[in-house]
Each structure stands twice: as structure tokens, then as C-alpha cells.
Amino acid sequence: MGRFLAHVAIKFALLMLASSLVVFALVSASPIDPVSANVGQAALATMSVEQRAELSEYWGSDTPFWERYASWIGALAHGDMGMSLRFNAPVEQVIAQRALNSLALMSLAWVASGVLGFTLGVVAGAHRDSMIDRFTKAYCFVLAASPTFWVALLMLIVFSVVLGWFPVGFSAPIGKAASEVTFLDALHHLALPAITLSLVGVANVALHTREKTIDVMAQPFVRLARARGQSNARVIVRHGLRNLALPAITLQFTQIAEIFGGSVLVEQVFSYPGLGQAAVVAGIGGDAALLAGIALVSAALVFGGNLIANILYGVIDPRLREVHHG
Amino acid sequence: MGDQMGTDAHAQARAHASGESHHHHTHARGSVHRQGCHLLQVEHLSVSFRMYETRGEGLRDFLTAPQSTVFAVRDLSVAVHEGEIVAVVGASGAGKTLLADALLGLSEPNARVEGHIWFKGQRCTARDLVALRGHGISLVPQSVASLDPLMRVGEQVRGVAASRADARARAQRQRQLFARYGLDEATARRYPHELSGGMARRVLLCCALMDDPSLIVADEPTPGLDTDLAMRALADFRQFADQGGGVLLITHDIELALNVADRVAVFDGGTVVEETSVESFRCEERLRSETARRLWRALPQNGFKVGTDA
Numbered sequence: 001m002g003r004f005l006a007h008v009a010i011k012f013a014l015l016m017l018a019s020s021l022v023v024f025a026l027v028s029a030s031p032i033d034p035v036s037a038n039v040g041q042a043a044l045a046t047m048s049v050e051q052r053a054e055l056s057e058y059w060g061s062d063t064p065f066w067e068r069y070a071s072w073i074g075a076l077a078h079g080d081m082g083m084s085l086r087f088n089a090p091v092e093q094v095i096a097q098r099a100l101n102s103l104a105l106m107s108l109a110w111v112a113s114g115v116l117g118f119t120l121g122v123v124a125g126a127h128r129d130s131m132i133d134r135f136t137k138a139y140c141f142v143l144a145a146s147p148t149f150w151v152a153l154l155m156l157i158v159f160s161v162v163l164g165w166f167p168v169g170f171s172a173p174i175g176k177a178a179s180e181v182t183f184l185d186a187l188h189h190l191a192l193p194a195i196t197l198s199l200v201g202v203a204n205v206a207l208h209t210r211e212k213t214i215d216v217m218a219q220p221f222v223r224l225a226r227a228r229g230q231s232n233a234r235v236i237v238r239h240g241l242r243n244l245a246l247p248a249i250t251l252q253f254t255q256i257a258e259i260f261g262g263s264v265l266v267e268q269v270f271s272y273p274g275l276g277q278a279a280v281v282a283g284i285g286g287d288a289a290l291l292a293g294i295a296l297v298s299a300a301l302v303f304g305g306n307l308i309a310n311i312l313y314g315v316i317d318p319r320l321r322e323v324h325h326g
Numbered sequence: 327m328g329d330q331m332g333t334d335a336h337a338q339a340r341a342h343a344s345g346e347s348h349h350h351h352t353h354a355r356g357s358v359h360r361q362g363c364h365l366l367q368v369e370h371l372s373v374s375f376r377m378y379e380t381r382g383e384g385l386r387d388f389l390t391a392p393q394s395t396v397f398a399v400r401d402l403s404v405a406v407h408e409g410e411i412v413a414v415v416g417a418s419g420a421g422k423t424l425l426a427d428a429l430l431g432l433s434e435p436n437a438r439v440e441g442h443i444w445f446k447g448q449r450c451t452a453r454d455l456v457a458l459r460g461h462g463i464s465l466v467p468q469s470v471a472s473l474d475p476l477m478r479v480g481e482q483v484r485g486v487a488a489s490r491a492d493a494r495a496r497a498q499r500q501r502q503l504f505a506r507y508g509l510d511e512a513t514a515r516r517y518p519h520e521l522s523g524g525m526a527r528r529v530l531l532c533c534a535l536m537d538d539p540s541l542i543v544a545d546e547p548t549p550g551l552d553t554d555l556a557m558r559a560l561a562d563f564r565q566f567a568d569q570g571g572g573v574l575l576i577t578h579d580i581e582l583a584l585n586v587a588d589r590v591a592v593f594d595g596g597t598v599v600e601e602t603s604v605e606s607f608r609c610e611e612r613l614r615s616e617t618a619r620r621l622w623r624a625l626p627q628n629g630f631k632v633g634t635d636a
Contacts, residue, residue, distance in 0.1 A: 129435075224472040224530075227430045228537060229460025230486055238486065242476045317476060318517040 012303060019299040020076065020292075024069050027288045035059055037085060037286035072292075082289030086281050091293040094278060099297070101171050102267070102274030104186075106259050108194040113201030113259070114252045120202065121209025122244065126236050128214060136206060143203035148196075148262045152269035155196045166192040169271035193270045197262050204258060205251055212247045216240055245316050253309035257302050354410060354588035354603040363447035365572040366406040366429075366463075366541055371441035373399040373424045373433065395438075399424050400596045402441070406541060406572040411563055412601075413575040413583035415621065416593025422576045425593075426545045429574070430465055431455035446540070460485075464539035468546040470526035473518035480504075480514025483532045496536065503532040507562070524555045531562055541572045548582060560586035580621050592618045 035055050036044045044052065056062070075082065081091035124136035143151070160168045167173070171189050172181040216222065217240065225235045264276035271277070275294055282290035313320045379392045398421040406412045416422050427433045429443065431452055443450045445458060455463075473482055484500045487493035504514060507528040513521070521529060527547065534542055544563060548556040556579075563573045564586055577583050583590055584604055591601040592615060600615040610628075613619045622628055 220467060220469065220472040221474040223432060224465060224467050224533065225474075226432060227459055227465035227467075228485055228533065229457075234486060239474045239477070242474065245476075319475065319519050 008307060012300075015299065015303055016296065017073075020073055020296060021069070023292045023295045024072060025065075027292055028065060028068070030288075032286040032288055033061075035061060037288070076296075081293040084282070084290040084293075085287040086285045086290065087278075087287075091289050094290060095275065095293055095297055098273060098275045098278045101272065102263060102276060105190055105194050105197065105267070105272065105274055106256075106263050108190065109197035109201060109263075110252075110255060110259050112194070112198035113205055114248075114255065116198065117202040117205025118209050118244075118248055118252075120206040121211075122213050122236065122240065124206065125210040125213025126217060126232065126240070133210075136210065140203040140207045143200055144207065146200070147265075148200050149265040149269055151200055152193070152196045152266045155192055155199075156269060159192055171273050189272070193266050193272050196270075197259060197266050200262055201255060201259055205255060208251050209244065209248060212244055213240065216243045219243070242316075246313060249309050249312050249316070253305040256305040257298075260298050260301065353407075354605070364405040364444065365408045365446060366404075366574065367442075367444040368402060368404045368425075368429070369442040369444075371399060371402040371425070371428060371439070371443070372397055373421070373428055374438045374440075375434075375436060376438070398437075398596055399428070402593075402597045404574075404591045404598050404601055406574050408540075408572055409567055409570055410588040411567050411573040411575055411586055412589045412591055413577055413587035414591045414593050414598070415577055415580050415583050418578045420593060421596050422578075422593055423545055426465065426543050426574075426576055429455065429543055430459055430463060432459075460537045460539075462539060463541045463543060464534035464537050466530055466534045466542055466544040466547050469550060470518050470521060470523070470530075472530060473521075473526065475518050477517075478514065479516050479518060479521065479529050482518075483514070483529060483536055485533070485536055499536060500532070503535055507532060523551055524558070527551060527555065527559050528562075531559075535566070539571065541574065542566060544573060544575045544577075546577055547575070548577065548579060556582055557585070581625065584625075590618075592621060 035052065038059060039047075039055060047055075060068070072082070079092065081095075083089070084091050084094045087094045120136050120140075124133040127133050156168065160166045167189050169189075171186060172178070173185055173189075176185070217235075222235055222239060225239055226232070230238065260276070263274060264279055266272070267274045267276035268280050275297070278290065279294045281287065282294065374395045374397045376393050377396050379387075379394050402425065404412065404414065404425075414422055414425065424433070424437070427437075428439050433439050439452070443455065445454075445462065448454070450458065459465075473479065480500060483503070484493075484496045487496050500514065501511070504510070509525060509528055509532070513525060513529075518526065518529075530547070542563065547563075548559055551559060560575075560582060563575060567573050567588075575583065575587060580590075584607055587604055589601065589603050590607065591598045593599075594615075594617040600613065600618045602613065602618070606612040607618075607622055607625075610619055610622050613622055
């Protein structure tokens with residue numbers, strides 16, 4: 001157990017180091033000019049060349065790459081992720097605020113798309129070429145081929161604008177004090193983005209699960225179970241689900257990255273103040289510190305998901321259990 | 327026609343002389359018709375598939391997508407008596423497994439199965455065959471892959487119980503079977519990947535015997551086993567047959583088949599070309615079909631000769 005934890009910690013540290021380096025290099029290579037980002041383009045245009053040079057020196061834009069990286073990662077190790085330019089607050093504070101909204105949205109969409117997608121996939125795969133299979137396939141192909149932001153816009157138009165069932169945006173009613181926002185308010189605002197994100201996620205999960213179900217149902221042990229007089233439904237419950245658990249877990253935890261990616265678009269369309277929207281604001285607004293911070297947090301999130309999946313593998317599959325010596 | 331055949335079989339009941347021909351086959355010494363009928367009788371069984379033809383590449387062929395029917399099993403007849411092992415011997419990949427599938431009602435949805443199957447004198451519809459799975463006819467499959475890798479062996483052998491009392495009865499029967507075949511209690515708690523080849527084979531046999539079948543369809547049960555283990559596997563089938571059961575042993579191994587079976591059905595070109603007693607394989611003259619003679623000549627004691635020239 002101790003060795004396992006040490007192993008995980010080392011892997012996590014390496015992942016963070018590698019992704020921070022990549023993130024930092026990409027941000028450095030981007031056309032974001034620290035001077036103009038901080039001062040503003042209009043203000044910069046009115047300045048003299050001497051003033052610009054002075055500012056440039058103040059912001060340290062001539063400092064070599066490795067030196068800048070070392071100072072950033074050093075501060076990061078102490079929990080200081082820098083100041084967010086756009087939100088005028090420490091990055092860790094912005095992320096913490098936004099993460100709450102995003103986690104609510106993403107976990108809802110994650111669970112809903114997982115459960116719905118798995119069920120649809122199993123039913124479709126077990127009744128291959130039936131009406132329900134054709135319907136599921138058609139639904140999944142259409143949704144998998146539709147851009148997330150477009151689906152979000154469509155949902156917004158239909159359910160918020162035309163039908164008026166849901167608010168058009170934000171995480172709370174406009175003009176209401178934060179202290180007065182009830183849980184139901186929050187849920188009402190969360191619902192449509194979450195449904196949109198789930199709908200899109202279902203396609204991926206269902207198609208993969210369907211494929212796996214067809215694989216499992218063609219296995220020799222399914223043939224033997226049926227040869228022993230077990231009904232199709234019984235075989236699926238007794239052997240199908242058991243053998244689908246592993247691929248389902250893999251799928252479900254890779255889905256975290258998909259959902260995170262989708263949330264960026266969905267939050268933007270619904271003006272939902274989550275991490276995804278913050279990432280868009282940071283990207284467009286040249287907020288390098290916030291952008292880097294969000295990238296690292298998402299990497300950590302995906303790592304966490306994969307770690308849980310790995311632990312669950314061992315619980316489910318006896319062949320993957322670590323052999324304990326002595 | 328079916329009823330006619332049934333009464334016909336009834337009329338010809340009781341003992342046949344060894345070598346006497348009826349119902350397309352000659353008998354072995356031990357072949358008996360206890361209920362006045364065969365335990366299993368398959369008549370004119372055909373399994374065919376509709377397939378797209380691949381002959382043309384032009385647009386017209388693409389749009390019309392011409393289909394043709396391909397027969398994998400054609401006009402096959404075979405019978406199993408109580409107390410005997412009938413080996414269906416043929417080359418690998420010749421469609422022997424389709425016969426097992428047809429008997430168990432496990433044919434693929436796109437397969438078209440035609441012909442007549444009688445079990446204990448009753449003509450069987452497709453639905454009857456499904457009902458007979460695990461209730462009269464049991465399958466012993468080829469390999470350990472037929473065990474769910476994620477389920478403990480004991481639980482798999484016990485299978486699905488209808489009630490709590492049934493669950494207790496099944497648990498007891500599983501322990502009895504394990505004891506009979508030298509599998510201990512620890513084995514029941516193992517997963518399939520922890521079994522040796524010999525253990526897996528006995529577990530698969532226990533799965534079949536769990537349901538107390540009258541007929542075992544053994545689909546290539548010996549590949550991957552060394553000669554010693556294969557002989558022991560076949561000895562288990564022999565024991566089952568000697569207690570009054572019937573075994574349809576599907577195999578590509580003529581030597582093993584001649585060692586254990588009472589009768590041999592020679593499978594070639596999707597059908598049984600000759601169904602005869604094992605004794606007929608003592609001398610070439612008693613074999614009627616060319617395929618059977620070719621098999622005979624390929625036996626080690628007859629010079630391993632391969633080819634068509636006599």
C-alpha cells in the first residue's frame with residue numbers, strides 16, 4: 001500500500017511538472033505580450049518609446065525562459081498561482097470560486113451521461129439491429145457529429161427563448177443578492193447546461209458501450225451460458241454487466257476530459273460562470289496566469305479520474321489484482 | 327413426414343445387429359433403442375446463410391447487391407443412441423460447430439436452419455430446442471474461454487437457481503461433482519485464469535453434468551490438452567455414456583474418436599458422408615465412402631498415407 005501511494009505521488013509530480021512545462025512554453029510562445037496585456041493596448045499606443053522600454057523592464061519581459069519558468073514553478077509550489085489579470089484576484093481564488101459551479105455542472109452531466117449512455121448502449125448492443133438499436137445509433141451518430149456549442153445554442157433557443165422553461169444564462173437570477181439565491185434557483189440555472197452536456201456525452205458513451213456489449217455477447221462464455229438454458233436478459237445481468245464493468249469504467253473516467261472540454265463551450269454559450277468560461281475569458285483576454293492555472297487544475301482532475309479507474313480495475317478484475325507477496 | 331419417421335423408428339425398435347444399416351447408419355454392438363427410438367436423431371439438416379456476392383465491382387452490382395445462399399451444412403443426418411458416443415469427425419473449419427449450434431438452438435440470427443430433429447422420439451421445433459438447453463441437452467465447449475473470466479468457478483458451475491431451495495440443491499450437486507472429478511473446495515473459489523488446462527476441462531464437464539442431461543454435445547473438447555489429459559477427458563465421456571447418456575462428440579481427431587467412440591460419423595463437405603461403427607475402421611473394405619477410406623489410410627497403423635489414390 002505504501003509503495004503504491006509513493007508510486008502514485010511520483011507519477012502525479014511528474015505529470016504536473018511535464019504539463020506545467022508544456023503550458024508555460026505554450027503561453028510564452030503565444031502572441032500575448034505581457035506589457036500590452038497589463039497596460040492595455042490603447043494606453044500602450046499613446047506612450048513614448050522610452051516609457052515602453054521602462055515598462056518592459058519593469059515586467060521583466062527580457063528575462064530568459066528558464067528563469068521565468070523557475071520563478072513561476074517555485075511560487076506554484078508554495079500555492080501561489082499568480083494574479084489573474086481579468087478578475088483582479090489571485091488565480092487560486094478565482095479557480096476555487098469557479099470550480100464549485102463547474103464541478104456541480106460537470107458531475108451532474110458526467111453521472112447522467114454515464115448512466116444513460118451505458119443503459120442505452122447495453123440495450124442496443126444486446127438487441128443488435130432491432131428498432132431500439134437503430135434508434136440509438138441514429139441518435140448517437142447525429143449527436144456525436146453535432147458541435148457542442150451548436151447543440152447548446154439550439155437548446156437555449158428552444159427551451160429558454162421559445163418555451164421559457166429555463167433561464168437564458170448565468171448561475172443565479174439576475175439582480176438577486178448572492179445570499180438570497182436558493183438551492184432551487186441554482187438548480188434551475190444549472191439544469192439546461194447540464195442537460196446539454198449530458199446529451200452530447202451520452203452519444204460517446206452509448207456508442208462505445210454498444211460496441212463492447214456486442215463483443216461480450218459474442219464471447220464463448222456467453223454461448224455456454226445460453227447453452228445452459230439461461231435467457232438473454234439473465235445472461236446480460238449475470239455475465240454481460242460483469243464483463244462490461246471494466247470498459248465502462250475506462251470510458252467513464254476518460255469521459256471526464258471530454259466533459260471538461262465540453263463544459264468550456266457549454267458554459268460560454270450559457271454565460272455560466274464556471275472554470276470553462278473563465279478559461280475562455282483568460283484565453284481571449286491574455287490572462288496568462290489564469291490560463292496556466294486552469295490548465296494545471298484540469299490535468300490534475302483527469303489524473304484523479306484515471307487513478308480512481310485504475311484502483312477500480314483491481315477491485316473488479318481478479319486478473320489485474322496485484323499479487324501480494326508475504 | 328416427421329410422425330411417419332417417428333413411428334417408423336418405433337417399429338424398428340430394440341436391438342439391431344452390429345453392422346446392420348437403418349436410418350442412414352450402421353450400428354455398434356452397444357447401440358440400443360431403449361424407448362423404442364433414438365435419443366437424438368437429426369434428419370436432412372441444412373444450415374445456410376444469405377451472403378452478398380462479391381463478383382462485380384460495377385455500379386449496377388453495387389446498387390442491386392446480388393445475394394446468394396451458401397450452404398454450410400447440407401442434408402446432414404446423424405443419430406445418437408442411449409449409452410453410446412457418436413463422434414462426428416471432420417476437418418477443422420468444415421462447419422461441425424454449426425451442427426452443435428443447430429442442436430442447441432444457438433444458430434446466428436442470419437443463419438437459416440432447415441431439417442428435422444427428434445429428441446427422445448419427439449420432433450423438436452426451434453422453440454423446443456431452446457427449451458431443451460440445459461434441460462436434457464448440455465454443451466461441453468472447447469476451451470476455458472467458455473468460462474466467464476470474472477466469475478468464481480463454483481458459482482459458474484452452479485449456474486442460475488430458480489429458488490433458494492434449488493440454490494442449496496445446486497450447491498450440493500456442485501460439491502458432489504467436484505468431489506467426483508477430483509476438484510477440491512478451493513478450486514470452487516478460484517477464477518478461470520487460475521485453473522490448469524485439465525482442471526478447466528473438468529470444470530466445463532461439471533457445468534454440463536450439473537443439469538443432469540440425457541445428451542451431451544461436446545464441441546471439440548480436447549484441443550490444447552496433451553494426449554494423457556485428452557484420453558482422460560474422453561474417459562469421462564465414456565463413463566457418462568456407460569451410465570445411459572448419449573454423447574455427440576464433435577472432433578477433428580479421428581484417432582481419439584476411434585479410441586472412445588462407439589460409432590463415427592464422417593463429416594465432409596457440410597454433411598455426414600458415412601455413419602458407421604468404430605469396428606468398420608478395422609479394415610478399409612467395410613468403409614463405404616471415399617472420405618472415410620481416406621481417413622482410414624491416414625491412420626498411423628495404416629501408413630499415414632495422405633492423398634486420394636488407393
